[in-house]
Amino acid sequence: MALKDKMKGSQRAPEEVSKVETKELNTQEGSCSELCFPILYRSNEYFNLAYKIYDDFVEKLNIKSELTERMVRDVVTKHISEYSLPKNQLKIEITDFIIDNLLYFGPISTLMRLAGIDLNDVLINTKDYIDVIYAGQTVATPFRFRSEEELRRIINRMLAESNRKVDESKPIASSKLRDGSRVEVQIPPIAANLDRDGKPGSYITIRKFREIPLLFESLVDSQMIDMKMAYFLVCAIRGKLNIVVSGGTSSGKTTFLNSITRFIDEGDQLLTIEDTKEMKPQLPCHSIRSFEARPPNEEGAGEITIESLLRTALRSSPRRIIVGECRGPEIVTMLNAMNTGHPGSMTTIHADDTKEAIVRIENMFLEARPTANMTFVRSQIISAVDLIVQLVRFPDGSRRLVKMSEPEKRVEEGGVVSMLDLFEFKRSQDVDNPMDSSGTFRAISASSRATAKMMQNGIKMDKRIFDDEFVVTRDMLMEELRNFHPSRMCGWQEHYMTEIIQSSYSDGKNIVERWPNLQ
Known part of the structure; x- marks a missing residue:
């Protein structure tokens, strides 16, 4: 089911989203021509497995020079081949998962890539809830972060692109990404919502920059x-x-x-x-x-x-x-x-x-x-x-x-x-x-x-x-x-x-x- 179809009931909880039947993307059996949610974010088992493989990879990683995506992809592909994965689709998704977390903005980068030009905004409400405004409508997604620490790491990486930082003494920050997208960040104590672990969580709002001009x-x-x-x-x-x-x-x-x-x-x-x-x-x-x-x-x-x-x-x-x-x-x-x-x-x-x-x-x-x-x-x-x-x-x-x-x-x-x-x-x-x-x-x-x-x-x-x-x-x-x-x-x-x-x-x-x- 494409994202546009999912938006007809956009007020449902993330748990309900995870039950939505979606097509697999870029598999040998077939392809999905519209945006679909990755299966690793729709299954706790696959989500935890992806992070385990990521942690193992980071532990073994010996950085001697500046990393490029091509370099990392080759090493990641070899690393993943050591694991027995139930689906080829999962292998592809975990490869992208590791690269996005290592070099870019984790699930945010994945979401931006899949959504393409119809993505208007990304709304992150603690580590557990990532919504998007897609083609003008708000929809809940199964994307999430493992922990508040992981979310903060991505926040710091985003702010670093404009030489900004955020901490408890200055819990609000505005910045922009290299593609021109606007970023607004609030962290505790300003951000007062609790995540599912009962801890205060951070917020991010990203206004996506449209690369292709609308005539x-x-x-x-x-x-x-x-x-x-x-x-x-x-x-x-x-x-x-x-x-x-x-x-x-x-x-x-x-x-x-x-x-x-x-x-x-x-x-x-x-x-x-x-x-x-x-x-x-x-x-x-x-x-x-x-x-x-x-x-x-x-x-x-x-x-x-x-x-x-x-x-x-x-x-x-x-x-x-x-x-x-x-x-x-x-x-x-x-x-x-x-x-x-x-x-x-x-x-x-x-x-x-x-x-x-x-x-x-x-x-x-x-x-x-x-x-x-x-x-x-x-x-x-x-x-x-x-x-x-x-x-x-x-x-x-x-x-x-x-x-x-x-x-x-x-x-x-x-x-x-x-x-x-x-x-x-x-x-x-x-x-x-x-x-x-x-x-x-x-x-x-x-x-x-x-x-x-x-x-x-x-x-x-x-x-x-x-x-x-x-x-x-x-x-x-x-x-x-x-x-x-x-x-x-x-x-x-x-x-x-x-x-x-x-x-x-x-x-x-x-x-x-x-x-x-x-x-």
């Missing part, structure tokens, strides 16, 4: 947006609208932001600023510069904040600025940048609605400047922000662009900035299936402010798209995409096209057949 066409094919929204967004980016992408955790804000950067003009120097680098703008290399914030060192010195990076960015001649996420005083500088010569800038914030996003921006501004006049704050926001895009992740794991709104240049009674909703996704009210995320996209109101700014920047848009009866065809959208082939993005290589085709689609339809501009 804008993929958003349309997956029905995250419809043709009409897609057409408007392409025009909005080309027309240099200042855009705020709003949404909850794991709603796809950064992925969405990456996909729309492809429509930025090559001559517009883009500068990205992030807490932890996640963005991979789909532009030529010469058009992108990236800044990454730095936390303080062990002595509490050396911190470089997003706000300070944003200030230096303004002196570095960018045409457009993207801040990965605004959540503090940097919002003041960001609004100033949008208002003073950097049209087409973008950022993301955490909010559940476009109107709530405005309130969130107001609150961040006031936290940074407590004495600021509220009328002035709202005028800054209205002047700076041209468009707010709202993303939502639904219970079935699917993501949708549910609303696009533009702030109007007026304030309603009660001091709330008036919002004009342009497009929305109306979810079906299926009372029999609350997990159902199907629905319809529709145009609500015609934009005046956004279209005027597009025209000012030389982009003419067909205003009929605001007519709910008007249909945007694929050919109409293709005309807008014609000059933005993905091959212009930094780091593009020929093999990427094959990877995107094979990895981004599972329904048998070829992306090239759907989107001829990618040929």
Whole structure:
């Protein structure tokens, strides 16, 4: 049974997961084309055997030079041949088990390798419980560590990649892996849960970095947006609208932001600023510069904040600025940048609605400047922000662009900035299936402010798209995409096209057949 099928009842306990019948992977008898849980983690007997073989191997290991995976694999294969194992599958899994524990991050590395590009997050709650967010849904897995000591060893190895450490005096640490994945660690006494042995256990949260870019066409094919929204967004980016992408955790804000950067003009120097680098703008290399914030060192010195990076960015001649996420005083500088010569800038914030996003921006501004006049704050926001895009992740794991709104240049009674909703996704009210995320996209109101700014920047848009009866065809959208082939993005290589085709689609339809501009 594939992981996607297991997720239909994702609240079950790990003991129940271990009873799930799964296929064996890479055996001589057959192969599993989708992610399957290794049998050694689904059986206490095999799990203990794997650790016994691992301990024996480590005891015999005589390290005289730097270890490589190829070197270790050859020695491990020879070592395992000394044991009589009941299944060939187990031999393969224990070989990977030893290599992952010796060189990498133990069961975490195994899980990341098997899950591939559909893995969003890894959630470790003491040594006994490892959950994943896979294709947007949370599922319990049978993966685990033998002991808290083993878990701490892996934690230290992860933090060492960014020259960080964690101990009882400083029980919280943030880091990132070499592939860009974000790591957040908490250990006792901050981590207060007890493991199955009744001892306090550590936590790890890993936000997986997506190596293969998600193309804008993929958003349309997956029905995250419809043709009409897609057409408007392409025009909005080309027309240099200042855009705020709003949404909850794991709603796809950064992925969405990456996909729309492809429509930025090559001559517009883009500068990205992030807490932890996640963005991979789909532009030529010469058009992108990236800044990454730095936390303080062990002595509490050396911190470089997003706000300070944003200030230096303004002196570095960018045409457009993207801040990965605004959540503090940097919002003041960001609004100033949008208002003073950097049209087409973008950022993301955490909010559940476009109107709530405005309130969130107001609150961040006031936290940074407590004495600021509220009328002035709202005028800054209205002047700076041209468009707010709202993303939502639904219970079935699917993501949708549910609303696009533009702030109007007026304030309603009660001091709330008036919002004009342009497009929305109306979810079906299926009372029999609350997990159902199907629905319809529709145009609500015609934009005046956004279209005027597009025209000012030389982009003419067909205003009929605001007519709910008007249909945007694929050919109409293709005309807008014609000059933005993905091959212009930094780091593009020929093999990427094959990877995107094979990895981004599972329904048998070829992306090239759907989107001829990618040929």
